[in-house]
Amino acid sequence: MLDITILLDGVAYGMVLFIISVGLTVTMGLMRIVNLAHGAFAMIGGYLATMLLGAGLPFFAAAIVAAALVGIVGAVAELAIYRPLYRKGELAQALMTFGFTFVVIAALTTAFGTGIRTLPVPPTLSGVVDIGFRTYPTYRLFLVAVGLVLALLLWLLIDRSSYGARLRAAVDNPRMASAVGIDVNLLFTVTFAGGCALAAFGCVIGAALMPLEPYYALRYLVLFLVVVGVGGIGNFKGSFVAAIALGIIDTGGKFLVPQAAAYMFYGAVLILLLLRPHGLMPAKSAA
Amino acid sequence: MSEAAGNKGLAAAPIGLRLASVLHLLPWALALLVYVVAGGYLSLGTHALIMILFALSLDLALGQAGIITLGHAAFFGFGAYAAGIFATHLSNDPLLGLVVATVLTGLFGVFVGILILHTAGVTLMMLTLAISALLAEFANQAHGLTGGDDGLQVGRMAPLFGLFRFDLRGHTSYLYVLAALFVWSLVAWRIMRSPFGRSLDGIRQNPRRMRAIGTPVWRRLVVAYGLSAAMAGTAGALEAQTTRAVGLGALSVLASGTVLVMLILGGTRRYYGAFLGATVYVVVQDFAAQIDPFRWMFIIGIMLMAVVLFLENGLVGLVDVAGRALHGPRSPGR
Numbered sequence: 358m359l360d361i362t363i364l365l366d367g368v369a370y371g372m373v374l375f376i377i378s379v380g381l382t383v384t385m386g387l388m389r390i391v392n393l394a395h396g397a398f399a400m401i402g403g404y405l406a407t408m409l410l411g412a413g414l415p416f417f418a419a420a421i422v423a424a425a426l427v428g429i430v431g432a433v434a435e436l437a438i439y440r441p442l443y444r445k446g447e448l449a450q451a452l453m454t455f456g457f458t459f460v461v462i463a464a465l466t467t468a469f470g471t472g473i474r475t476l477p478v479p480p481t482l483s484g485v486v487d488i489g490f491r492t493y494p495t496y497r498l499f500l501v502a503v504g505l506v507l508a509l510l511l512w513l514l515i516d517r518s519s520y521g522a523r524l525r526a527a528v529d530n531p532r533m534a535s536a537v538g539i540d541v542n543l544l545f546t547v548t549f550a551g552g553c554a555l556a557a558f559g560c561v562i563g564a565a566l567m568p569l570e571p572y573y574a575l576r577y578l579v580l581f582l583v584v585v586g587v588g589g590i591g592n593f594k595g596s597f598v599a600a601i602a603l604g605i606i607d608t609g610g611k612f613l614v615p616q617a618a619a620y621m622f623y624g625a626v627l628i629l630l631l632l633r634p635h636g637l638m639p640a641k642s643a644a
Numbered sequence: 645m646s647e648a649a650g651n652k653g654l655a656a657a658p659i660g661l662r663l664a665s666v667l668h669l670l671p672w673a674l675a676l677l678v679y680v681v682a683g684g685y686l687s688l689g690t691h692a693l694i695m696i697l698f699a700l701s702l703d704l705a706l707g708q709a710g711i712i713t714l715g716h717a718a719f720f721g722f723g724a725y726a727a728g729i730f731a732t733h734l735s736n737d738p739l740l741g742l743v744v745a746t747v748l749t750g751l752f753g754v755f756v757g758i759l760i761l762h763t764a765g766v767t768l769m770m771l772t773l774a775i776s777a778l779l780a781e782f783a784n785q786a787h788g789l790t791g792g793d794d795g796l797q798v799g800r801m802a803p804l805f806g807l808f809r810f811d812l813r814g815h816t817s818y819l820y821v822l823a824a825l826f827v828w829s830l831v832a833w834r835i836m837r838s839p840f841g842r843s844l845d846g847i848r849q850n851p852r853r854m855r856a857i858g859t860p861v862w863r864r865l866v867v868a869y870g871l872s873a874a875m876a877g878t879a880g881a882l883e884a885q886t887t888r889a890v891g892l893g894a895l896s897v898l899a900s901g902t903v904l905v906m907l908i909l910g911g912t913r914r915y916y917g918a919f920l921g922a923t924v925y926v927v928v929q930d931f932a933a934q935i936d937p938f939r940w941m942f943i944i945g946i947m948l949m950a951v952v953l954f955l956e957n958g959l960v961g962l963v964d965v966a967g968r969a970l971h972g973p974r975s976p977g978r
Contacts, residue, residue, distance in 0.1 A: 385766065441953065447712075449952045452908045455901065456948025463942030579773060579897055582714075586770035619781040627774040634763040 380552020386591015753873020
């Protein structure tokens with residue numbers, strides 16, 4: 358039954374990847390911004406949570422409050438830093454967001470030191486549960502559950518609500534969307550803030566899998582970009598499928614063929630993108 | 645074609661002609677001046693020259709041909725390992741090693757280009773990233789060849805032309821790297837102004853229209869990518885030969901990101917952008933890191949953001965501003 362556990366581990370890892378990356382697919386798909394600072398927002402959430410935990414807040418409360426705070430930071434950043442970027446080229450966007458990431462890293466290391474920070478998992482999640490044929494860590498089942506719930510909520514929000522309809526319209530054609538009376542600017546700010554909050558939330562609850570450290574924002578950025586690219590830019594379902602698939606491939610590779618794990622992950626990315634250059638689910642043709 | 649080549653490239657030409665000869669000697673005169681006065685900072689100067697060459701190679705692929713890449717360190721690292729392995733196992737003649745590494749990296753670049761250049765945008769970015777990650781993993785695992793995690797120690801190079809020994813203070817290294825950069829920058833200058841370079845301009849601006857007027861777009865891109873890879877390979881080989889060590893860091897995403905930042909900081913497509921960006925980045929990083937090993941990121945980060953907000957086209961934009969001030973308001977704008 359080794360295989361099932363690896364599969365579950367992979368899915369749990371994929372869920373964390375999805376929660377963090379889903380905001381990035383919005384920035385890159387909706388706002389057409391090369392956003393290299395997404396990991397920085399996740400990281401701000403992680404460090405805020407260590408502070409909140411230190412102040413005595415329970416784990417879940419800390420995760421949610423940190424996410425909310427990062428949402429506010431994200432909204433401010435969208436207005437102050439990203440808005441002047443929309444008219445500039447993608448290279449200027451890359452430079453700006455990269456610079457912002459550097460500043461965030463320097464500020465956080467100044468405030469919190471340079472060591473690895475652990476976010477202790479609460480006792481209710483640190484045990485194991487019996488899943489029929491064997492026991493399995495509660496924490497990872499919790500990740501899978503949270504990921505599924507969030508994915509369902511996002512699906513309802515994007516596919517079924519009026520907000521989602523407006524968002525999809527703006528992704529497909531921003532000018533037409535504003536012509537029919539959608540406040541695209543407001544939509545940008547709100548959605549960007551939401552994406553940042555989700556990234557922060559994912560960073561906090563996934564900290565046991567992706568440890569919080571000063572270079573977090575740069576180290577995992579590549580993973581987030583890969584999820585977005587493989588899934589198809591601006592496509593939420595694509596990101597979900599890509600995150601789960603890459604999570605399983607990465608985890609499976611590390612367990613089964615440790616020597617070739619990195620080959621498997623990036624080899625899969627290479628092959629997928631060569632076969633489907635616009636990602637698993639290209640946003641444009643699907644729309 | 646001239647129409648598709650766009651206004652920017654054509655408008656830049658008369659400025660280049662007007663300021664020609666004298667001003668183009670300035671960077672090289674400065675480089676020689678650095679050689680005389682640098683003292684203990686000479687090895688930093690050598691590093692800056694190598695990064696200029698690396699950034700210049702990226703400018704050919706990204707600035708000129710519009711190939712967006714997050715994995716250019718693959719070629720830098722390939723050249724570095726090729727030169728290091730060649731020196732260890734075959735011959736420690738520096739020029740022979742440099743040429744071999746350059747040619748091999750160029751061929752590798754053509755191979756990669758054939759594989760991935762039918763894509764564009766973020767997909768291409770991810771593919772370049774994946775290839776550099778795969779190469780880094782190969783270098784990590786082929787321990788016997790590359791030294792894996794421990795890095796590769798390169799033996800001392802034979803004297804240049806059998807005459808000039810590579811001294812510990814790095815005098816020979818500096819001039820050797822400067823000469824290599826000079827040769828490549830002449831080639832790059834020539835490429836930028838050739839019909840081939842103009843067609844790359846056109847492809848960057850509108851590949852579909854270029855294809856419609858009969859340009860073999862894909863083939864041009866592959867050639868440009870191969871040339872760019874060869875140039876990056878030279879830079880890597882110079883790094884291996886002058887520092888006498890190659891590490892996995894040469895292939896890392898961070899190295900790809902850093903050179904990208906250097907180029908954009910200086911300004912793409914402006915030839916001297918690579919010179920300015922790489923030099924400023926290397927020098928500022930070195931000084932800031934001396935103050936505080938972590939807060940250098942703060943200084944660099946603020947610098948990058950300020951450049952985006954206040955300068956139109958990277959640090960080269962400063963030169964434009966200075967030029968306008970010198971020539972007065974009536975000088976023909978761009």
